[in-house]
Amino acid sequence: MTTLLDVKDISKSFKLKGYWYHKQQFTALSPISFTIESKKTLAIVGEAGSGKSTLAKILVGAETPSSGSIYLNGQRLKEQSFKQRCQYIRMIFQDSGTTLNPSLTVEELLDEPLKINTQFDEAQRKQLIRTTLQKVGLLGDHMNFYPHMFSGGQKQRISLARAIILQPQVIILDEALASLDPSLRSQMINLLLDLQQQMGLAYILISHNLGTVRHFSDDVMVMSKGKVVEAGKTIDVIKHPKHKVTKKLMMSQNFQLTHK
Numbered sequence: 001m002t003t004l005l006d007v008k009d010i011s012k013s014f015k016l017k018g019y020w021y022h023k024q025q026f027t028a029l030s031p032i033s034f035t036i037e038s039k040k041t042l043a044i045v046g047e048a049g050s051g052k053s054t055l056a057k058i059l060v061g062a063e064t065p066s067s068g069s070i071y072l073n074g075q076r077l078k079e080q081s082f083k084q085r086c087q088y089i090r091m092i093f094q095d096s097g098t099t100l101n102p103s104l105t106v107e108e109l110l111d112e113p114l115k116i117n118t119q120f121d122e123a124q125r126k127q128l129i130r131t132t133l134q135k136v137g138l139l140g141d142h143m144n145f146y147p148h149m150f151s152g153g154q155k156q157r158i159s160l161a162r163a164i165i166l167q168p169q170v171i172i173l174d175e176a177l178a179s180l181d182p183s184l185r186s187q188m189i190n191l192l193l194d195l196q197q198q199m200g201l202a203y204i205l206i207s208h209n210l211g212t213v214r215h216f217s218d219d220v221m222v223m224s225k226g227k228v229v230e231a232g233k234t235i236d237v238i239k240h241p242k243h244k245v246t247k248k249l250m251m252s253q254n255f256q257l258t259h260k
Ligand SMILES: Nc1ncnc2c1ncn2[C@@H]1O[C@H](COP(=O)(O)OP(=O)(O)OP(=O)(O)O)[C@@H](O)[C@H]1O
Pocket: 014, 026, 028, 046, 047, 048, 049, 050, 051, 052, 053, 054, 055
């Protein structure tokens, strides 16, 4: 297997407001490096404020890193290349479904990225919207519906359709499954795993739920205060956690007791 995404020494410091003579910096991310192959899922777990979302925003190009570089298929991604990068690396949030513009039909919602990023004519775009909706378990005719006509789980599928319509290579799921009830969550995980095989996708799963991490991810990175404190195969880290932060996360979810 070859490396799809190669993240090298990415760091981020924020300038804190203050007078010039005592301006301070806050390090949200210390240099972090990792790689992901296609068809693999890397989970990122950690306490609140450990830097997970900052890392995700840097990966999609919404935040500029203070140092480091990102390579996709060996090509270095330019900084602040949000438009170019969003074709290859897409993100789905916890509340993506609720942030769908209520005044647009599903067709209009899915057409936006196609109009911006492709040269397809109207008929080609319509056909692609139809097949993409079917890929995520919705009907082609759903393109004429408005977001309020769907349930929470279906809205999350529309967000997924919008994420995959440009044939990306990496999808970042930032707590994207958190608001779904357990049965919808497992349906969504199965759908994501099918799409991963079909499309060769790599996922970065940011999740507080270790059950989801265990079912879904191949590798895991545990973060604390902007640093990776433990990383490895998910099964090994969960069976034999070494760092106190990992142990604390597991104990807070009664994980050791039920999943020895
Ligand atoms: N624009 C900003 N300016 C200053 N500090 C910031 C900014 N964005 C994030 N931070 C700080 O960086 C740290 C990491 O934040 P981040 O949102 O990445 O954490 P997280 O692990 O995603 O947390 P959560 O699980 O609560 O979403 C936090 O202490 C946060 O307050």
